[in-house]
Amino acid sequence: MENKSHAMIAGLFTIAMLAAVILGAIWLNRDREVRVPYQIATRLSVPGLNPQATVRYRGLDVGRVSRIGFDPQVPGQVLIDLSVRPDTPVTRSTFATLGYQGVTGLAYVQLDDDGSDPARVESSAAHVARIELRPSLLDSLQKRGLAILLQTEELTKRMSVLLNPENQQTILSTFTRVGNAAVAIEALPGQLAPTLEAMPALISEAQRSLAALGKLSRTADTLAAGLQAPGNPVARIGAAADDVSVLANRFEREVLPLTSDIRGSLRVLNRTLNSLNERPQSILFGGAGVPPGPGEAGFIAPPGN
Incomplete structure (x- = not known):
């Protein structure tokens, strides 16, 4: 009995020593630094994030995740409580993303700042400040991967329609x-060969034509210069035209009136000759008198009136 009592006491002493060592290690390793509370409210998924996960600011360890739970006020919203060192420069433009450690899948909170608003954010247990959680690289890849899969599926459908038997025959x-x-x-060069062979002769002929045109142009320039010189044929023709115009005006003023008189005299002469032809005796006895009219002596009324 006494041996059993000694063994029980020894066992209890061993257990007490182990508990004391564990408690001492916990007490020695406990974080005695004062931390500032912050909170993340998000509807994004947080896979791999656990309490006591590391909080890093641009790669430096600045705190821990103290609690993860659902927001009782907003259904579907997740609340992540952070405990961060007081010297961490959390500003109004600070945001959080989830990072992942290697291939383990364990997540940590990565804090960063875009510098758009450098004002510091004050936070306390009574008024906990919130930090925005932005989609991580994995979330972006997941969304883009889904979009790429949808586009690939659409492309596959279109390719299937494009490669149906009717379209294959068309292709x-x-x-x-x-x-x-x-x-x-491929046969065009052989057909163009005669034309290409004739091109040098055509070019030579064109050059001769251009030379002839140049000579003709120079001759025309010389002729134009001669026509523009004083006393040129054009000027003489113009002077002759002026003389003709003066002569025509004189003819109109002097000759045309004489022509009218001659025409009147000729008409009188014609009437005189006609009268002589009809009554030649008028040369001896004179012309016939004018017959008396009505009311005059010797007037004879025509029969039947």
């Missing part, structure tokens, strides 16, 4: 026409 026909066009283009 083969197009390739055949392209091949025929390539053969025709």
Whole structure:
């Protein structure tokens, strides 16, 4: 019995010593530094984030995650309580993202600042300041990966429609026409060879034509200069035209009135000759008198009146 009592006492003493060592280690390792509380409220998923996870500010350890839970006021919103060193420069433009440690999948809170508002944020247990949680690289990749998968699925559907039997036949026909066009283009150099051979002669002829045109242009310039010189043929023709105009005006003033008189005299002469032809005796006896009119002596009324 006495041996059993000694063994029990020894066991209890060992257990007490182990508990004392554990408590001493906890007491020695406890964080005695005063921390500032902050809070993150988000609707984003926080996979791999656990209490006591590390809080880092641009890669430096500045605190721990003290609690993770749901917001009782807003359904679906997650609240993450942080305990951060007081010298951490948390400003109004500070934001948080989730980072992941290697391949373990354990997450930590990464604090960063874009510098848009450098005013410091004051936080206390009575008034806990909140920090914005932005999508992490994994969230962005997940969203973009989903969009890429949707686009890939749409592309696959379109390719399936494009490669149906009818379109395959159309594509083969197009390739055949392209091949025929390539053969025709390949034959073009041989068809153009005679034209290319005749090009030097055509160029020489064109050069001669250009030379002749140049000579003609110089001759025209010389002729134009001669026509513009004093006493040139154009000026003489103009002077002659002026003389003709003066002569025409004189003819109109002097000759045309004489012509009118001559015409009147000729008409009188014609009437006189006609009278002589009709009554030649008028040369001896004179012309016939004018017959008396009504009311005059010797007037005879026509029969039947």
